[in-house]
Structures are given as C-alpha cells and as structure tokens.
Amino acid sequence: MGIPFPKLTFEKAVHILEEVIDRPYEKLFHVITVNPEIVMSSQHDKRLRAIVDEAGLITADGIGIVKISQVKGNGLPERVTGYDMMMRLLETGNRKGWSFYLLGCDEETSVKAAETIRERYPNVRIAGRRNGFFKPEDDEAIVRDIQAARPDVLLVALGAPKAEEWIYRYKAELPAKLAMGIGGSLDVLAGKVKRAPVFWQKANLEWLYRLLNQPSRWRRQLVLPKFAVRALLYKEEKER
Template identity: 65%
Template sequence: MKQVVKIMGIPFPKITMDETLDKLSRVIEQNNSELYHVVTGNPEIVMACQHDRQLRSIIDEAGLITADGIGIVMVSQIRGGSLPERVTGCDLLFKLLEEGNKKSWSFYLLGADEATSKKSAEVIAQTYPNVSVVGRHHGYFKPEEDLEIVNEIQSLAPDFLIVALGAPYAERWIHKYKDDLNARVAIGVGGSLDVLAGKVKRAPQLWQKLHMEWLYRLMKQPSRWRRQLILPRFAWKAIFYRESNSSN
C-alpha cells in the first residue's frame, strides 16, 4: 500500500502521474466488474468534505484520490508529507488519451454543452485515432434523464467514463449509479472537455511550471474570483488542521 498524506482528513496517496497511469492500466487489464472511481481532489472538495458527510463517505469509498492542484501539494510539503506532484483531472485526461491510443481504450464523455461535447469527440478522433469514443452526452440534462443516460453507458461498457459535470456533482453522480454504469473506471474531470475542445485555453507551459495556472485562468476569466477565494481559506485551515480531530 502506497504511503498517504492526509489533508484535512482526506488521504492522498503519494503517487505520480506515471504511477497513476500504470495503476489505471492495471485496473483496465484486470477487467473487474466493480467500477473504479477516481476522485481528482481539489481544495474545494477537501473543504466541502469538512461539513458534508455524504460527500466525505463518497471520497472514502473511492478507489483513488489524486492531488488536483498545487495547493494540495504545497500544503502536503508544509506539513511534511510531500506529495510528489499534481495529478489534475485535465492532465490525467490527456495522459489517458495518449495511453489509450496505444492500447485501444474506449471512452464515454459526459458533460459540457452539446457543441463542446461534439467537438471533444471530434478532437479525440483526429488526435487519438485508436481511441474509441463509444458514446457521449452533454451535461445539461434533467434528473429524470439520468436513467436513460445510465442505461446507454451500461450498454456501451466503456473502459473510461469521463464525467465533466463539475465537482462535487460529478462525484455524487458517479457514486449514485456506480453499480449500474458497467464502466471500468469513472473520473470527474471538471471543465477538461472545454480545454480538449479548445473552448478554454490552458496556461502556457511556463505558467504551469511556475504553478501559477490558477492566476492565468483568473486573468482570462475574472468571473472566477469568487471561486478562487476558497484557496487562501483552504491553505490556512489545511496547514493548521489537526488530523487527530478527524472523526473518520
């Protein structure tokens, strides 16, 4: 069992991107009937888990939690745990597509608007020709449409179910239907389909290397400022959090 670092009670394994890919490759090869839920854990999810017991139980039951954001990694370093690197939903999606192109994996895309969903499937077909997008559905569906979508995913049995419904809604949706989806791995990836489709541009490599991608996104999308307010709150609480206070 890999060592873990607890951030406000949430156990993050000390795992790199390459190790994550290797782990998920083995999950696909093992072909287990049980869905493997990957949570890309960002500060918002960690903070929400402090008062949302249902979400916390979902996170506790997940197969893998990755460090989605430099804030998670930096807090781990300050607290002496030192997670090796970020494993964000967006980066992981692109890595899975690259690996899937070598291994002929299949994907189902759930989320974003219809135009973005369609464009994402087209980009995958052009860039990763050996990857199969066996199905897709936009994210603007009503609760009464859930079962129709679940039945479609079940019949298509994708290797990977990519859920771009936003956190923590994606995590709740995956968990609610995990016994019926008939996918090997399900991952919530936030707005990654927007990036894949070219609707939203990622920060240049230099900004990413400096761990300032959040600032670049804020400059490009000033409307995100309210959402970004959680970052300093998370950092303060997480650094001084006493893990023994966790009831889980």
C-alpha cells in the first residue's frame, strides 16, 4: 500500500538499533513498528504518512502485513514487534550500561515497569520516566526533562499513532539516540497485561489471544479484514 517495508529479520533489525545506540550521538533515530492500523490510517492521513516515510527504520509489527507481502510475492521474512525489540535492547543495555527514559502509560504501571527493569537489568539506568496522562501544555516541561536526562533510548508508550506523532513533533529537540513507540509493552513488562503464550505467538494468533482476553478490542480488530482486502487489491486499484 505504498509503504516500503525493508526485508529485515528480527535479528537484523535489532543489530541496526544497537549500532545506532553504540555510535556517538548525531540526531534522534526514530523507529516505527507499523501495524495494519497505521498502514490504513496513513492512506488518508498525510501527516502520519510523512512521519512513516521519514522514520529511520520501520518494521512490520503485524502478521497480516507479513502474510499479505508473501501472498503478493514480495515476502517479508518475519514479524518484528516493538515489544520484542524493547526486551532485546534492555538485555543488551544491561551488558553495555545504556540509559532509558520511559514515557507513557498510567503512573502505577510506569513505576512498576521501572522497578521491573531495575530488578531484571541492574546495569540499565532509568534516566527518567513520566506517565502518559499529560496535556499538550505539559509537553515543553517533558521535553526539558528528557533533555536533562539525555537517555540513550526513549521508549514512548502513548499508543499508536499518538506516540509516533509526539516523537516526530519534538525529534529535533530530543537528545536521545533512539526513540520508539512501544504501544502497551510497559503494561506487559509491569505484569498488568499478559502477553500471549509462545504457542499462540508461533501460530501467528497473538491477535486472537488478545481479543479473547480483552473483548473490548473488537472494534480495533475490525480494521484487519479491511486491511487485508485493501492491501490485496492495492496494485489493481493503482492500475485502474
């Protein structure tokens, strides 16, 4: 649907991010894990499409994107999720002493996520954190706090596409080496939400597991069949 996904495995994607963090700071490297919702929204939201196009790296965070690409003969190797990349960065950061700033989710979850990181990854430095319940007029103070913290990695849990839009709006002012929207990953890390068991993940049914455990997500899931049809017919629509 016009979005140029690179053919990256999870390991290759993580390697790119680790190289970005290891080198001296130049400018913020924006990572976007693109799911079908973002793909669909970017078809009519020009600003979101510009944000995706200007990202340092995009990955396919949705098995539907991978499967459609394979059906159309230009297959992506695998799904590369924000949660999995976050966990690998924390593991590597524990060995290398990287610093992280957590922005988003509710206060209790933010505190618990920070505590969990300190327990599991004692060499990781939590440079700062801020819950996601803030108003636009608070942005300036949050940016100043991040500037003072100068984290290697900024993890933004404001939901998509709000996280992507917030990072893009202030990326010229943020001194982090890498910033990434991570959806509800801090909820999982803090134990507030359980991730699908490995069986469901390997069967590419993580979306169904989340739906069964959070029925309120059904409205969001309606985008999946719409995405599949639109993506399959995209070439034919352009030719017409």
